[in-house]
Amino acid sequence: MSSRRIRVGIIGAGGIANYHAKCYMQVPYVELVAVADVVEEKAQKFAKAWGIPEENVFTNHKDMLDSVELDAVSVCTPHAFHASISIDCLKAGVHVLVEKPMATSxxxxxxxxxxxxxxxxxxxxxxxTRYDPELRAAREIVQSGALGKIYYGETTCYGGRRRGIPGESFTRKDxxxxxxxxxxxxxxIDNAMFILGHPRPVSVSAITASAIGTQEEAVVKGGWIWNPRAFEVEDFVAxxxxxxxxxxxxxxxxWAMHANTLGTTFFLGTKGGLKLWPLEVYRDEWGYMVDIKLHELPKVNSFLRKIEEFSRAVxxxxxxxxxxxxxxxxxxxIDAIYESAKKHKEVEVKLPQDLLQK
Ligand SMILES: NC(=O)c1ccc[n+]([C@@H]2O[C@H](COP(=O)([O-])OP(=O)(O)OC[C@H]3O[C@@H](n4cnc5c(N)ncnc54)[C@H](O)[C@@H]3O)[C@@H](O)[C@H]2O)c1
Known part of the structure; x- marks a missing residue:
């Protein structure tokens, strides 16, 4: 363990950037020193909120990289810019924590x-989510072999949202x-792959739909507010x-549907099964079918843990x-899912050869 302090910059000063900042503030050896956002007022406001000096506020991440000595950045822009900005930062010799999704292809x-x-x-x-205690416990149980060979699983976030379409930066193609x-x-996908130990994907058959997001009348009381006129993407996928x-x-x-749930995340194995949130394990014991609940999983602030782990690695x-x-x-x-949905047929998951060699 080194006693070195590390200097961190934020790129994209919107909603999630504030969570990054809040968590960096709790890591004693991190200094939050710079911010870049294409909208100057957002960068200024963010700097004021988190004590970043005025001379380190930028409207272009390249200027930030040229002007400020940094160890690391958080890339918190909309998805479309994750790849190009992360690559610029890595090439400038800076470690990168990039928001999900990693990229758009x-x-x-x-x-x-x-x-x-x-x-x-x-x-x-x-x-x-990689630091979610339930997910980690599920991975340990599956990887221990206690459930036998896993042959089927279903995975979903929150069992689907009935009306939870986010803001315009999530719904515009650009x-x-x-x-x-x-x-x-x-x-x-990542939750399931983590639990399953990253098996190699082969093929995909999928549907995506833009079923509700463009309907003005679907912005109803009790749901999230979004702009149907700026809705250019899919709101459902299977x-x-x-x-x-x-x-x-x-x-x-x-993000939107006329149903109250798409079900749960669960896995079936030859010797047992489990479902998540809350985690339950199903097995045969003593000649009976038993349901196992785990007691007292550790309470973890997964978001903070993510920032701590990144900072420690840096x-x-x-x-x-x-x-x-x-x-x-x-x-x-994800590419294969979009391709299959577009072609209305099963497609291969095409992976570069060197990606498969550990
Ligand atoms: N891990 C999580 O729990 C979590 C939660 C929410 C969002 N996210 C991810 O974080 C990303 C941002 O989401 P958000 O809700 O903060 O969005 P947002 O629209 O609130 O903020 C994005 C910010 O990036 C700025 N920006 C746009 N292009 C830029 C560029 N080229 N350079 C610098 N700044 C630029 C915008 O002006 C805006 O201030 C998304 O990819 C999203 O998926 C992750």
Missing amino acids: GDEAYEMWKTSLETKKILMVAFQ TARGGVLLDLGCYS AFIRFENGLVLVLKDS RDGLPSPIDPREIVIEQYI
Whole structure:
């Protein structure tokens, strides 16, 4: 452990950037020293809120990289800019924590990963879910072999949202590229892949729909408020994903639907099964079917833990706490889901060869 302090900058000073700042403030050896946002007032407001000196406020991340000595950045822009900005930062010799989704395509994510290898800089995708105690317990249980061979699973974020379409930067093609699949589906895929130990995906059959987001009358009381005139992406996705080991994973996510749930996240194995949130394990014991609940999982602020792990890796010269290679593979699954939905047929998950070699 080193006693070194680290200097961090934020790129994109919107909603989530404030959570990053709040958490960095709780890491004693981190100094939040600079901010860049294309909207100057947002950058100024953010700097004022978090004590960043006025001379370190920028409207272009490249100016920030040229002017301020930084160890690391958080990239908190809309999805469409994650790849190019992260690559600029890595090439400038700065470690990167990039918000989810890692990128908007497999090829973008692949280039980010390659750049992190070439520059020997940390590239971490900001999946705080990796520190969720239930998810970690589920992974431990599955990886212990106690459930036998897992042959089927379903994965979803919150069982789908009935009316939870986010703001314009998520619904416009120029800033988001895609909708609920990139926003929430990336979690659903990563949660499942983490639990399952990252099996190799082979093919996908999927549907995406833009069913509700453009309807003015669907902005109803009790739901989130969004702009139907700026809705250019999908609000529903379902996919049937096949893996090399025979396993099938069904993904279902929605930002809006006329139903109250899409179900739960669960996995079926030959010797047992489990479901998440709350975590329950199903097995046969003593000649009976038993349901097992875990007592007293640790209480963890997963978002803070994510920032702490990234900061520690930067300070101590450790590898990325979340291997970006895993997430690149997941981005190619997302590509295949969009391709299958467009072509109305099953498609192969195309992965570059060197991505498969550990
Ligand atoms: N990990 C989480 O829990 C979590 C939660 C919410 C959002 N996110 C992710 O964080 C990202 C941002 O989401 P948000 O809700 O903060 O969005 P937001 O629209 O509130 O903020 C984005 C900010 O980036 C700025 N920006 C746009 N282009 C830029 C550029 N090229 N350079 C610098 N700044 C630029 C915008 O002006 C805006 O201030 C999204 O990719 C989203 O998926 C993650």
